[in-house]
Amino acid sequence: MNLALEIVDLQAGYEPGLLIVRGASLQIQKGEIFAILGPNGAGKSSLVKAVAGLVPIASGRNILDGRDITKTPAHQMVFNGLAFVPQTENVFVNLSVAENLELAASVMKANRRERVDPVYAMFPDLHRQRGLPAGQLSGGQRQMLAVARALIARPSLLILDEPSAGLSPKLVDQVFSKLREVRDSGVTVLLVEQNVKAALALADRAAVLVEGKERIVATSAALLADERIAALYLGRHTGRQPRKEPS
Amino acid sequence: MLQIIADGLIIGSVISLGAIGLSMTLSIVRFSNFSHGELLGWGAYLALTAATGLTSMNAGLAAPIGPFSFGWGLLAAGVVACGLTALLALALDTLLFKRLRKQGAITLVIASFGAALALRNLLLFWQGGVPQYYSQNLQIAIPLLPRSVWGGLRVTPDQLFVLTLTLVTVTGLHLFLRHSTLGRSMRATAINPGLARVTGIDPERVLRATWLIGGVLAAVAGVFAGITVQLRPTMGVELLLPLFAAVILGGIGSIWGAVLGGLIVGLAESASVSVVGAEYRAAAAFVVLIAILMVRPNGLFGEKR
Numbered sequence: 001m002n003l004a005l006e007i008v009d010l011q012a013g014y015e016p017g018l019l020i021v022r023g024a025s026l027q028i029q030k031g032e033i034f035a036i037l038g039p040n041g042a043g044k045s046s047l048v049k050a051v052a053g054l055v056p057i058a059s060g061r062n063i064l065d066g067r068d069i070t071k072t073p074a075h076q077m078v079f080n081g082l083a084f085v086p087q088t089e090n091v092f093v094n095l096s097v098a099e100n101l102e103l104a105a106s107v108m109k110a111n112r113r114e115r116v117d118p119v120y121a122m123f124p125d126l127h128r129q130r131g132l133p134a135g136q137l138s139g140g141q142r143q144m145l146a147v148a149r150a151l152i153a154r155p156s157l158l159i160l161d162e163p164s165a166g167l168s169p170k171l172v173d174q175v176f177s178k179l180r181e182v183r184d185s186g187v188t189v190l191l192v193e194q195n196v197k198a199a200l201a202l203a204d205r206a207a208v209l210v211e212g213k214e215r216i217v218a219t220s221a222a223l224l225a226d227e228r229i230a231a232l233y234l235g236r237h238t239g240r241q242p243r244k245e246p247s
Numbered sequence: 248m249l250q251i252i253a254d255g256l257i258i259g260s261v262i263s264l265g266a267i268g269l270s271m272t273l274s275i276v277r278f279s280n281f282s283h284g285e286l287l288g289w290g291a292y293l294a295l296t297a298a299t300g301l302t303s304m305n306a307g308l309a310a311p312i313g314p315f316s317f318g319w320g321l322l323a324a325g326v327v328a329c330g331l332t333a334l335l336a337l338a339l340d341t342l343l344f345k346r347l348r349k350q351g352a353i354t355l356v357i358a359s360f361g362a363a364l365a366l367r368n369l370l371l372f373w374q375g376g377v378p379q380y381y382s383q384n385l386q387i388a389i390p391l392l393p394r395s396v397w398g399g400l401r402v403t404p405d406q407l408f409v410l411t412l413t414l415v416t417v418t419g420l421h422l423f424l425r426h427s428t429l430g431r432s433m434r435a436t437a438i439n440p441g442l443a444r445v446t447g448i449d450p451e452r453v454l455r456a457t458w459l460i461g462g463v464l465a466a467v468a469g470v471f472a473g474i475t476v477q478l479r480p481t482m483g484v485e486l487l488l489p490l491f492a493a494v495i496l497g498g499i500g501s502i503w504g505a506v507l508g509g510l511i512v513g514l515a516e517s518a519s520v521s522v523v524g525a526e527y528r529a530a531a532a533f534v535v536l537i538a539i540l541m542v543r544p545n546g547l548f549g550e551k552r
Contacts, residue, residue, distance in 0.1 A: 092438045094438050104446055
């Protein structure tokens with residue numbers, strides 16, 4: 001199997017005995033964009049945070065590129081090839097754009113220019129604004145910087161928690177277009193999304209998570225085509241209204 | 248007038264150095280450490296003990312260097328005191344604060360009160376309550392400006408030494424925080440500890456560095472207080488409120504804010520001694536603090552939180 005990440009029967013939650021992720025199992029193929037969808041409170045963010053080492057894991061395993069990372073602390077994930085972009089507060093606002101990127105490079109003990117220059121080439125706007133404090137960037141630029149910062153680690157898997165949150169449709173298109181470029185550069189992308197329509201347009205495959213466990217895993221095309229699934233799990237996010245049940 | 252400013256800057260130097268460590272603890276470890284003042288006292292007395300030990304081995308080390316009141320013995324002892332105070336700060340964290348970190352900031356603050364009491368009384372038990380001095384040599388202040396120019400200006404070489412070394416220390420710290428990986432990691436952790444973790448920054452390493460640097464700066468401030476005033480076991484608690492005033496005034500987490508806050512508190516104390524009397528010096532610092540916070544609630548360099 002050519003797996004980037006395998007999540008095996010994962011149970012996780014912030015408090016002992018209060019599980020949010022309840023036995024989730026997913027297989028993410030190398031080089032694909034995989035979206036995790038589902039209603040509010042389904043445990044989507046908690047699932048990816050548990051994979052990134054930010055939510056305590058009660059049981060189960062996470063396998064990244066064949067290595068068990070279940071017990072790896074969050075700060076060592078980047079050294080194992082996993083980069084995580086949080087939903088909010090995902091840049092160091094008081095540091096400049098350049099400092100955000102250089103910090104990520106120096107933490108990796110890598111040559112700064114060797115790591116930062118290719119990222120600037122991918123995100124030319126960031127290069128133009130490298131002296132600006134990250135807190136002064138617009139929402140879209142900030143999201144680009146967050147992705148760029150994560151890419152400095154040269155991860156094999158990039159996890160993003162709701163990258164479209166708070167962005168206008170135009171900016172969502174820009175960010176998602178960059179994520180396609182990231183995938184094309186050989187990085188596997190796993191993202192959690194509320195914006196179902198945009199996520200399914202971007203992702204190769206997706207899972208619908210309900211109550212902390214995957215209910216459906218299918219290609220994006222199959223999910224978009226299945227009206228019953230769209231109505232039950234994706235609701236109006238697809239643009240279609242759920243059919244009324246006969247009374 | 249100029250004399251008040253010079254005296255204020257000298258008092259402010261000691262406060263600034265202590266306030267930087269306190270500000271770093273507040274922004275990175277995220278609690279108000281009321282035992283930080285005691286580290287200044289311990290730093291000062293550890294330097295005195297080390298200086299006594301060194302000069303007993305080699306009497307030449309006690310001989311004053313040029314115009315200063317102290318010899319090479321005290322400078323070497325200061326370095327030893329910095330190391331020992333840094334270790335004391337780290338030990339406090341390892342033995343006490345680290346174990347309570349998950350209980351929240353209020354538990355840590357109360358624990359720091361306990362630690363302050365323990366450290367102060369241990370110092371009193373060890374050194375006694377009688378004030379001590381690094382040197383019995385009397386220093387004559389050098390007249391820099393005559394009385395006809397804004398009341399004149401006289402400073403001792405020791406005071407100039409304190410001012411210069413404060414500037415060097417703060418500049419060195421600024422360069423460290425701005426350009427080194429560890430320094431940038433500390434700034435990043437202060438801004439957003441969660442993001443710092445996913446960026447690959449080891450939070451425990453940053454916390455250890457914070458305690459060590461805070462301890463070193465506290466020791467330097469304590470030695471400077473000993474050089475310019477005297478050593479008392481209660482010097483830590485006496486400096487604690489001005490330290491907090493400086494941190495809040497400058498803005499929590501800002502190094503230059505702590506420096507400026509310290510200098511303003513020092514100037515306010517110095518001016519109050521001349522205007523309303525020495526007994527009101529602490530109150531004067533707080534009047535300035537309140538006045539500035541009414542205009543800038545996050546301090547001079549503080550970010551909105």
